[in-house]
Amino acid sequence: MTLDETDRHLLRAVQEDAQLTAQELGERLNLSASQAGRRRQRLEQAGIIRGARAVIAPEGVGLVVQAFVQVQMATHDPAQVRAFTRTIDLSPEIVSAWTLTGEADFLLRVYCADLAALHRLVHEVILPIPAVARVQSQIVMDQQKPDAPLPT
Amino acid sequence: MTLDETDRHLLRAVQEDAQLTAQELGERLNLSASQAGRRRQRLEQAGIIRGARAVIAPEGVGLVVQAFVQVQMATHDPAQVRAFTRTIDLSPEIVSAWTLTGEADFLLRVYCADLAALHRLVHEVILPIPAVARVQSQIVMDQQKPDAPLPT
DNA sequence: GGTGAAATCTACCTAGG
DNA sequence: CCTAGGTAGATTTCACC
Numbered sequence: 001m002t003l004d005e006t007d008r009h010l011l012r013a014v015q016e017d018a019q020l021t022a023q024e025l026g027e028r029l030n031l032s033a034s035q036a037g038r039r040r041q042r043l044e045q046a047g048i049i050r051g052a053r054a055v056i057a058p059e060g061v062g063l064v065v066q067a068f069v070q071v072q073m074a075t076h077d078p079a080q081v082r083a084f085t086r087t088i089d090l091s092p093e094i095v096s097a098w099t100l101t102g103e104a105d106f107l108l109r110v111y112c113a114d115l116a117a118l119h120r121l122v123h124e125v126i127l128p129i130p131a132v133a134r135v136q137s138q139i140v141m142d143q144q145k146p147d148a149p150l151p152t
Numbered sequence: 153m154t155l156d157e158t159d160r161h162l163l164r165a166v167q168e169d170a171q172l173t174a175q176e177l178g179e180r181l182n183l184s185a186s187q188a189g190r191r192r193q194r195l196e197q198a199g200i201i202r203g204a205r206a207v208i209a210p211e212g213v214g215l216v217v218q219a220f221v222q223v224q225m226a227t228h229d230p231a232q233v234r235a236f237t238r239t240i241d242l243s244p245e246i247v248s249a250w251t252l253t254g255e256a257d258f259l260l261r262v263y264c265a266d267l268a269a270l271h272r273l274v275h276e277v278i279l280p281i282p283a284v285a286r287v288q289s290q291i292v293m294d295q296q297k298p299d300a301p302l303p304t
Numbered sequence: 305g306g307t308g309a310a311a312t313c314t315a316c317c318t319a320g321g
Numbered sequence: 322c323c324t325a326g327g328t329a330g331a332t333t334t335c336a337c338c
Contacts, residue, residue: 008213017204052205054170054201068252099293143248150215150263185326
């Protein structure tokens with residue numbers, strides 16, 4: 001699918017606010033409401049706009065500790081790694097997990113109620129998994145740039 | 153503000169899909185549409201629901217390389233660091249940036265069109281900044297757990 | 305690009321604990 | 322008195338022109 005400059009502008013707009021009406025979107029793009037709505041719908045059907053997520057204030061729900069946890073595996077044996085990815089799936093504090101190139105095999109993004117909860121997650125949940133060799137957690141002190149739109 | 157179990161259930165639901173109608177939300181929560189809408193509105197006004205963002209498929213807009221870039225600073229002098237944070241703000245490929253405890257001072261999340269673009273960002277944009285001492289970038293191979301709702 | 309029917313939101317109202 | 326459910330007018334969407 002080919003995107004023109006107006007499409008890219010639309011994608012930036014809905015990433016900042018998914019609740020814009022077709023009317024408001026049209027004003028930003030210098031389009032009529034019907035054209036703006038039509039373009040948005042086309043991008044949804046093409047799978048480029050995947051959906052919309054509400055943004056929650058973590059402090060509002062008592063999650064004051066954010067951290068990134070790097071995990072190095074002792075083995076790459078699929079059966080062993082599977083026990084680890086299962087734990088990822090089942091731990092609600094782990095909201096995102098990526099496999100990375102380089103020395104750290106996994107990067108986890110976690111939200112906890114307090115430092116003790118983070119400590120428990122690392123030492124009682126992640127480290128005891130046989131496939132895990134080493135864990136390093138870094139606490140987020142400040143978010144300098146908060147989730148900007150993708151560079152389209 | 154105090155949240156009951158229904159509020160937490162609502163927050164999980166709108167994080168998965170912010171476009172749910174009050175009707176649909178009510179069905180999931182065993183509430184009438186009017187009550188579901190009222191609760192959502194209350195959580196918005198309390199600032200717990202901050203808004204909604206569209207989720208874009210990165211590949212759909214030609215961004216096939218995702219990476220995390222760790223940056224260690226040579227100095228903590230505010231004026232020097234400022235030049236770095238300004239670059240963060242001005243670089244569209246850098247979508248998120250956090251300051252962390254531990255050896256790496258900043259963690260950047262970046263999206264690029266290709267490996268060459270990532271290489272240029274690191275070597276021609278970030279590394280030349282005087283305040284920057286060391287940069288290590290790790291490319292995302294796979295997203296194991298994709299942005300789950302916050303554990304509420 | 306515009307229009308109208310259908311659906312949605314939201315402010316207001318009523319009932320029950 | 323406070324919370325839940327229902328209703329009607331205004332707003333938004335979307336298929337069609």
